[in-house]
Amino acid sequence: MSVPSHPDPFTDWLRGHAVPLAHLDLAAPLDDLEPLGEVIGDARVVTIGEHSHFIAEFALLRRRILRFLVERHGFTVLAFEYGFSEGFPLDAWARGEGTDDDLATHLAGAIPVGLEEPLRWVRQHNRATPAPVRFAGVDIPAAGGSLLPALAPVADYLRRVDPETVPAIQVATRIAELFAGHSAAVAAPAWARLTTAEQDTLTATLARLLTRFRAVEPLYLSRSDRHDYDIALRHLEGACHTDYTFRAMAALFTGGGLTADTSARDAYMAGSVRWHLERSGPRNRMVLVAHNAHIQKTPVSFAGRLTGLPMGQHLHNALGDDYFALALTSTTGHTPEMRRDENTRFGFTLDHTPLGQPEPGSVEAAFADAGLGSGPSLADLRRARRELTDTGHPSGPDRIRMQSTYVHTPVLDAFDAVLNTATATVADDVENT
Numbered sequence: 216m217s218v219p220s221h222p223d224p225f226t227d228w229l230r231g232h233a234v235p236l237a238h239l240d241l242a243a244p245l246d247d248l249e250p251l252g253e254v255i256g257d258a259r260v261v262t263i264g265e266h267s268h269f270i271a272e273f274a275l276l277r278r279r280i281l282r283f284l285v286e287r288h289g290f291t292v293l294a295f296e297y298g299f300s301e302g303f304p305l306d307a308w309a310r311g312e313g314t315d316d317d318l319a320t321h322l323a324g325a326i327p328v329g330l331e332e333p334l335r336w337v338r339q340h341n342r343a344t345p346a347p348v349r350f351a352g353v354d355i356p357a358a359g360g361s362l363l364p365a366l367a368p369v370a371d372y373l374r375r376v377d378p379e380t381v382p383a384i385q386v387a388t389r390i391a392e393l394f395a396g397h398s399a400a401v402a403a404p405a406w407a408r409l410t411t412a413e414q415d416t417l418t419a420t421l422a423r424l425l426t427r428f429r430a431v432e433p434l435y436l437s438r439s440d441r442h443d444y445d446i447a448l449r450h451l452e453g454a455c456h457t458d459y460t461f462r463a464m465a466a467l468f469t470g471g472g473l474t475a476d477t478s479a480r481d482a483y484m485a486g487s488v489r490w491h492l493e494r495s496g497p498r499n500r501m502v503l504v505a506h507n508a509h510i511q512k513t514p515v516s517f518a519g520r521l522t523g524l525p526m527g528q529h530l531h532n533a534l535g536d537d538y539f540a541l542a543l544t545s546t547t548g549h550t551p552e553m554r555r556d557e558n559t560r561f562g563f564t565l566d567h568t569p570l571g572q573p574e575p576g577s578v579e580a581a582f583a584d585a586g587l588g589s590g591p592s593l594a595d596l597r598r599a600r601r602e603l604t605d606t607g608h609p610s611g612p613d614r615i616r617m618q619s620t621y622v623h624t625p626v627l628d629a630f631d632a633v634l635n636t637a638t639a640t641v642a643d644d645v646e647n648t
Contacts, residue, residue: 224608225603229585232598233585234250241278245282248279248283251593251632252284255541257537258537260501260538261284262504262505262527262539262540263276263277263281263541264507264510264540265543266542267550268328269642270639272591272639273639278333284500290348290500291348291501293334294502296353296506298356298358299354299453301352301356302350305350306349308321309338311342329504330504354483354484354487355460356454356457359460361394361395362387362388363392365451365453366387366388366454367388368447369447369450377434387454393405397560397561399464400553400562401561404557418462421451445494452483460479463479464477478524488503489530507542507622510526511527512525512628513525513528513624514624516623542578542630543636546583546588546635549569549639551565553565570616577613588637589637591637592634594634594635596631597631610627
């Protein structure tokens, strides 16, 4: 347990207000999650974060929370940090299309971030309800690993409505094939090895296609319909945001780049969330699963430099209190630190890195100092912010775990609630990633 250097008002607040959860048992009753329902209130989009992908305890918590929000609070959409373009076949599968075994084929090329079991639960749940839970992908294609999942449906659409542009989409596709992979860790270095002419041709071609899509919208609508046009446009926007992200990452890795230039991916994810909300009806509510760094409502900075404006900041600005950010973190245990290795399928290996004692000033240290390290416990940060402000101590923790390090941010502003587990364990099913 960390040793506080002086009394901390937030730690004292946690001792009196954090709510312990009974267990992580998926088969157990959900009554212990009722306090979470009270904290969420009427929020339309509830995001469930994690300080690292591939953590077993976080996967169990997400599955219990998903079931709780669907069964007891009427949530109707499960969204994931998963490609927008690749999400539509999964939505069809979740609503009953194909066989149970087809899911493995759908997910064969995707990083195993814990999507399979929630989807299987949704499919089973949908068999017994007249109002099925939908699935929505919100990310750029292949999480930045390839433009092809977005370009293929755009090409199909253009063959129907604008055959004159097919040569252009074929040019973009041929270049995209040169660096396509299963993740950004594979694709980004391969993109960097393209010639400057290839990089510039790809960017210019995508920009021209996107501009034409918007400029001749009435023509395209006369040859198709609003639904097909909107989806094709969103696919193309995903390809453009991915292409921009490659340039931003390349500049960042070489020590340069523009301020917050990696924000394009998060801006696209936020736009995808709103895209799905607008088409799901005003009464629908969404559970969204993504990394803490994507769901937080404050900017992401490292070493004092602004590096990104996260999806959560965009959604908070657009939705206000209809957006709710729940961070998942842990006091101790291990995290799967991702080490780049282009020779592996996803471009990285996982090192089981011990999580040291929480840093002073972190939200994890506050949970430990409050004596809340024996099991999962929930803190309502909105309430903490109000009550600590009333006592003249509004700041709270100034950092939260990210992988095996910390991101410095005003935690009470960045998240609406935090769910802390005593320990983190690397999931068994990602050993060969």
